Amino acid sequence: MQVNNNFEPVIVAFCCNWCSYAGADLSGTNRLNYPTNVKIIRVPCSCRVNPMFILRAFQKGADGVIICGCHPGDCHYTSGNYYTRRRITLLYSMLDFLGIERNRTRLEWVSAAEGAKFAATMQQFTEDVRKLGPNRRLEDLRCRKQ
């Protein structure tokens, strides 16, 4: 596949308030760099992320979506991240069926202490999405910016 060097992917990150959002804050406090492509949306728990939100992001032109939650067993709401894991697994099979590259969506566990992991994950994910190129299959052209 041809890699477009000027392509800057749009990446939406859903972060749970208790672990991953704090992890993202920690990577800021420690001045750990990751690409500006990543924009974070705060949700109370990763289980608040409706698969519809992910599809909506793709429809609106996002090139990658990453969901970050507490590590299994550490959920602030005891079991929310288990629901997330199942729902994203189901979403994967739907995306596979539609022929959407699986690497555009990722689920990652980042604790409040893992600022370094957050930055590294975001760097890696941005590079992976950059290699995949723009999201053309799911983007609704009617939603495209004029």
Add this chain to the structure above:
Amino acid sequence: MQRIGVFVCHCGTNIAATVDVKAVAEALSHEPGVVISQDYQYMCSESGQNLVKDAIKEHKLSGVVICSCSPRMHENTFRKAAASAGLNPYLVEIANIREQCSWIHKDIATATDKAIILGKAAVAKVHLNAPLTAGESPVVKRALVIGGGIAGIQTALDIADAGFDVDIVEKKPTIGGKMAQIDKTFPTLDCSACILTPKMVEASQNEHITIHSYSEVSDVKGFIGNFTVTIKKKARYVDEVKCTGCGACMEKCPMKKVPNEFNEGLNNRTAIYIPFAQAVPKVAAIDPNYCLMLKNGKCGVCSKVCTAGAIDYKQQDKFIEQKYGAIVVATGYNVINLDKYDEFAYNQCPDVVTSLELERLMNAAGPNGGTLLRPSDKTHPHTIVFVQCVGSRCDDEKGKPYCSKICCMYTAKHAMLIREKYPDTEVYVFYIDVRTPGKNFDEFYRRAVEQYNVHYIKGMVGKVTPKADGKIDVQASDLLANEQLHINADMVVLAAAIEPDKSARPLATMLTTQMDTNDFFTEAHPKLRPVESATAGIFLSGACQGPKDIPETVAQASAAAAKAIGLLVKNSITCNPCVAHSDELLCNGCSSCEKVCPYGAITYQDKEFRMPDRTTAIRRVASVNPAVCQGCGACTVACPSGAMDLNGFSNSQIMAEVDAICK
């Protein structure tokens, strides 16, 4: 029409250095509904807050967006400011342009673009914010302290002093913890037991304190002000009420070869035991791993000699359920396992001991009655080598990356006590750095060097080799003299790193609190909220939060107690209004939401509805108990008809943020 105010903070140069704040304010001023867009040096300062308040009044704002630091930092500050200006506090949104923008990016142009997009997302969200009113939920006026060491005891005493009931749960048969094992304390060299045991007695006699010894927390449910905790009272095979603590059973018990944990395994105890003479409660317990009666069904000597008839071989684990308003964690620390440190020959040579073992060897109630003798041949040691930082400040996988903090001081104490009592004994201390910050700490260390002639040598010990003649060869480097040393020692004492107790990790999961990578509990804010966990109603006391000496532990214990009392004196607390609610017209009563709710906050009711053809129909619809709902949002995704939504993080709000970011 919405009237939204946008306020962009410079945060000194924290934001302004990498984000063009004026450009952000300018770009956001063109967003729909934005009537005022300003920037200011420090939004969180008094004058910054006044700027927001004045704008709310002057422009009759219906929503506020603050582009500043993380909402975890100042969301409450700005909510309060909005409320004082007459705007519902939940109509304030924060765009995080410091931790998640200016601090991580270096290029001004792209960072400014990102800040504008984050600001736009917040504006899009605040358009859909609804005014929310916080409900109230009652506070149970009882506290739970987990761990009965000095931290737990001090916390419990302070809470009880304020007139509230406290339960201490301790997993060992007695409270007292590590401090009970210690001989003397630095820097005053007073007797540890003499200052601890009166506190233990005070705790046991206080009418407000209940001690659950030999017990563990097995389940925690609920939330701040209203926790339901299940405590497992392990079977001790002795009736706590009947046992008088006379010790007759211990004299007659035939199983005498059980390693004594209280003396760090340096001598033996019996299968039925009271850990030490001043134990509280002074009630025996039977160790089921060694008791002949419990293992083989043959013996029963203790029940024959017990005049109180307290022995009960059929006792089972008991579970008690109790409600609490606040929980204080005081699970303490342990010394790390030294199995991986072959170079120090800890497992090969009995004369290589940890500092805690030395503490017992020198204690008057210890295995040698207070005379310092080598564990191997019970002779008096003439040369003792102390090794600092065993497993502390260590980058490899074997050890811990942090400084254990207490080792420098207790080693100075040990060295001083040995030189005082046995002036013919030479003491060497190998160190990387000597760290003595603290009141009278450096004076104490200098006394060890100058007055007691302890040989402090900067350098690490490379290898400890036990020799055939019973001596120990210690090979070390002297960094200042730049030479290799061999010391012919009689004893080697290792200042082993300390780590959080193993029970802390499963407990953190039960309490849904966070831990750092070393399994120490994480405080809500490292500087400003050091004794609270991020989970409301859970407080931290002592070494479970990080290595601490006794004065610091006691200070933190009292601080945690003060925070817990601050909660318990309230009759009710305001609850988070960001909870789920169901649209009864959309709900079809399928129970999907009820099944995923971790708190059981969703119930079903039959309600009458007026149908379009003017008939009434009774339908089963979900309703959420706002006092129980914690606002995770699991139900909102499970709901097939889109009837469930979450206040503050509604479907439309998150969609609006997604749209703003993707545009």
